[in-house]
Amino acid sequence: MDKFTTLSAVAAALPEANIDTDKIIPARFLKTTQRTGLGKYAFDSMRYRPDGSENPDFILNKEPWRKAEILVTYDNLGCGSSREHAPWALLDFGIRCVIAPSFADIFFNNCFKNGILPITLPREICEQLMSDSTMGSNARLTIDLPRQVVVRPDGEEVPFEIDPFRKHMLLEGLDDIGQTLQHETEIKSFEQKVAGERPWMPSITLD
Amino acid sequence: MAPRTLFDKIWDHHVVETLPDGTSILYIDRHLLHEVTSPQAFEGLRLAGRKLRHPEMTMAVVDHNVPTSDRTQPIEEPESRNQIETLERNVKEFGVPYFPLLSASQGIVHVVGPEQGISLPGMTIVCGDSHTSTHGALGALAFGIGTSEVEHVMATQTILQRPAKNMRVTVEGQLAPGVSAKDVMLAIIGHIGTAGGTGHVIEFAGSAIRGLDMAGRMTICNMSIEAGARAGLVAPDDTTFDYVRNRPFAPKGEDFEKAVSFWRTLATDDGAHFDKDVSLRAEDIAPSLTWGTSPETVLPITGTVPDPAQEADESKRAQMQRMLDYMGLEAGQKIAGTPVDVVFIGSCTNSRIEDLRAAAQVAAGRKVAEGVRAMIVPGSGLVKMQAEEEGLDQIFLDAGFEWREAGCSMCLGMNPDKLTPGQRCASTSNRNFEGRQGPGGRTHLLSPAMAAAAAVTGCLTDARELV
Numbered sequence: 279m280d281k282f283t284t285l286s287a288v289a290a291a292l293p294e295a296n297i298d299t300d301k302i303i304p305a306r307f308l309k310t311t312q313r314t315g316l317g318k319y320a321f322d323s324m325r326y327r328p329d330g331s332e333n334p335d336f337i338l339n340k341e342p343w344r345k346a347e348i349l350v351t352y353d354n355l356g357c358g359s360s361r362e363h364a365p366w367a368l369l370d371f372g373i374r375c376v377i378a379p380s381f382a383d384i385f386f387n388n389c390f391k392n393g394i395l396p397i398t399l400p401r402e403i404c405e406q407l408m409s410d411s412t413m414g415s416n417a418r419l420t421i422d423l424p425r426q427v428v429v430r431p432d433g434e435e436v437p438f439e440i441d442p443f444r445k446h447m448l449l450e451g452l453d454d455i456g457q458t459l460q461h462e463t464e465i466k467s468f469e470q471k472v473a474g475e476r477p478w479m480p481s482i483t484l485d
Numbered sequence: 486m487a488p489r490t491l492f493d494k495i496w497d498h499h500v501v502e503t504l505p506d507g508t509s510i511l512y513i514d515r516h517l518l519h520e521v522t523s524p525q526a527f528e529g530l531r532l533a534g535r536k537l538r539h540p541e542m543t544m545a546v547v548d549h550n551v552p553t554s555d556r557t558q559p560i561e562e563p564e565s566r567n568q569i570e571t572l573e574r575n576v577k578e579f580g581v582p583y584f585p586l587l588s589a590s591q592g593i594v595h596v597v598g599p600e601q602g603i604s605l606p607g608m609t610i611v612c613g614d615s616h617t618s619t620h621g622a623l624g625a626l627a628f629g630i631g632t633s634e635v636e637h638v639m640a641t642q643t644i645l646q647r648p649a650k651n652m653r654v655t656v657e658g659q660l661a662p663g664v665s666a667k668d669v670m671l672a673i674i675g676h677i678g679t680a681g682g683t684g685h686v687i688e689f690a691g692s693a694i695r696g697l698d699m700a701g702r703m704t705i706c707n708m709s710i711e712a713g714a715r716a717g718l719v720a721p722d723d724t725t726f727d728y729v730r731n732r733p734f735a736p737k738g739e740d741f742e743k744a745v746s747f748w749r750t751l752a753t754d755d756g757a758h759f760d761k762d763v764s765l766r767a768e769d770i771a772p773s774l775t776w777g778t779s780p781e782t783v784l785p786i787t788g789t790v791p792d793p794a795q796e797a798d799e800s801k802r803a804q805m806q807r808m809l810d811y812m813g814l815e816a817g818q819k820i821a822g823t824p825v826d827v828v829f830i831g832s833c834t835n836s837r838i839e840d841l842r843a844a845a846q847v848a849a850g851r852k853v854a855e856g857v858r859a860m861i862v863p864g865s866g867l868v869k870m871q872a873e874e875e876g877l878d879q880i881f882l883d884a885g886f887e888w889r890e891a892g893c894s895m896c897l898g899m900n901p902d903k904l905t906p907g908q909r910c911a912s913t914s915n916r917n918f919e920g921r922q923g924p925g926g927r928t929h930l931l932s933p934a935m936a937a938a939a940a941v942t943g944c945l946t947d948a949r950e951l952v
């Protein structure tokens with residue numbers, strides 16, 4: 279997983295509440311076998327017209343937001359399904375940080391698991407960031423994770439909260455697996471203990 | 486040591502380490518894979534250059550997307566074919582034991598695991614599918630996980646977990662004739678609701694549960710998920726050991742005896758604490774079914790569809806009305822006698838040989854009603870073979886049922902077996918959400934005997950009238 283330290287990037291505003299996982303990526307794309315390459319389906323129903331052409335009015339189809347790496351929305355972002363296709367699609371599109379007044383639980387967790395930083399900020403602040411984001415190519419926000427602040431284009435700093443453990447994981451680019459593998463010694467000695475206590479445990483081998 | 490529950494003991498046996506924040510690294514004995522939730526996890530391993538830690542504790546099978554008709558033909562749907570081919574490539578690359586589509590051992594992952602003796606008492610078992618709870622019938626801690634966790638188990642053979650709370654559901658007494666495990670579980674879900682088990686692992690106990698065979702216990706544990714629980718469990722006993730003995734991957738000879746003496750120590754200690762305790766009387770349970778689009782909307786077959794006007798809570802009232810509209814039912818109508826279009830006997834809830842026998846008993850010498858499509862989808866190739874040896878296939882075929890190959894099939898409508906809008910289905914599966922069996926489809930969950938009764942009468946029927 280890529281480390282997340284400081285991100286200075288274009289932010290795009292999606293001023294809607296309850297953007298569900300189906301809006302982030304419609305269920306019909308879930309039969310895939312890959313987690314990469316889903317970016318082209320992100321926000322499919324808003325991004326494309328029924329004939330498949332781009333909807334020129336949709337923010338992520340306009341410059342400079344085509345290259346947005348930060349999304350700002352209203353409440354309950356990511357509600358719906360527990361599958362991880364939603365963060366995969368966002369990440370593949372290029373989004374590394376999502377900011378909203380609240381998130382759906384599972385989506386919130388799934389973001390961390392995939393190296394996306396979800397930031398919870400009050401609605402008034404989200405509104406301010408949304409208006410910052412309309413300032414064309416000056417619409418850059420800076421997310422300073424070590425100092426836990428969002429820096430607005432005018433230099434004002436907005437502090438945010440994050441669980442220290444999760445912060446550590448993002449800063450180091452550690453996924454859960456990397457973290458668990460740091461306990462290799464304990465896992466090994468557990469395996470030896472079980473082999474001693476329950477030697478009858480069969481292994482699955484097919485000829 | 487303080488008295489412990491079955492869940493506590495299995496948990497304690499598998500904690501590698503408890504981290505400062507209270508999560509534990511929990512060791513996993515069996516990881517079961519299927520074609521839908523595994524590809525991105527294999528991809529993740531490959532991208533990170535990681536190996537599968539213990540292929541010999543892992544098993545893969547195709548079930549969700551497989552056609553249940555003629556398998557000598559290539560699979561038509563390109564996406565299903567792609568998922569299946571991807572799994573086949575992955576198991577080869579990572580060395581995972583695999584039951585291919587054309588093997589007799591292929592079937593629904595939750596039927597295959599116990600049937601092969603791959604799932605055993607006292608184990609921790611995970612799979613990227615919520616109905617992994619089924620394996621809890623053996624007295625194993627078995628639960629569903631997401632794709633990131635599938636990858637985590639592949640790489641580390643562990644999972645990060647916090648302990649669940651303990652809940653006990655006791656069913657004492659003698660089940661009335663014609664009442665099956667499915668009826669018991671529907672009654673339990675109707676009683677405690679779909680959030681009744683949230684945050685808990687449910688241990689099913691009491692004489693009526695102990696009196697069930699393994700297939701019945703699997704039906705019960707399977708639907709723990711519909712009761713909101715993380716997993717379901719039944720304490721391993723002689724019924725369990727007799728079931729496990731001589732299964733292909735179970736311990737053999739002296740090893741088996743050693744295993745049994747260990748498994749006997751797992752039962753909940755007297756005086757162990759349960760955070761929630763619920764009991765039902767077996768005598769009060771009638772053949773049951775659902776009328777709405779949530780598994781808790783349970784009625785006895787002798788009952789009438791409830792009236793939203795009687796519901797005080799406004800949002801519940803609106804929800805009930807919406808369900809009635811979707812299901813095409815009227816408040817106050819008798820549920821028995823409602824005509825059905827499709828009958829589905831199958832799924833990891835009810836597709837074992839015992840389930841097929843119960844259905845065959847009702848179907849024998851009768852005919853599927855005109856205009857009804859009735860299909861039987863055995864849980865595995867081995868169940869299918871066994872049924873054919875017993876002549877059950879002939880009973881079904883003579884009656885006009887379709888006799889199909891093993892898989893998930895119409896349980897979730899991922900393969901071509903789907904309902905069309907407005908069709909009403911009597912189904913032995915576990916979920917009745919809007920569109921679960923196909924867009925606009927209307928599902929009534931019920932037992933195999935009740936499903937067979939619906940097939941031969943053309944309407945929802947009390948199976949006790951036919952045996």
Ligand code: SF4
Pocket residue numbers: 548549593594595614616832833834892893896897914915
């Ligand atoms: S039969 Fe249905 S519930 Fe069971 S594993 Fe298959 S899709 Fe899931």
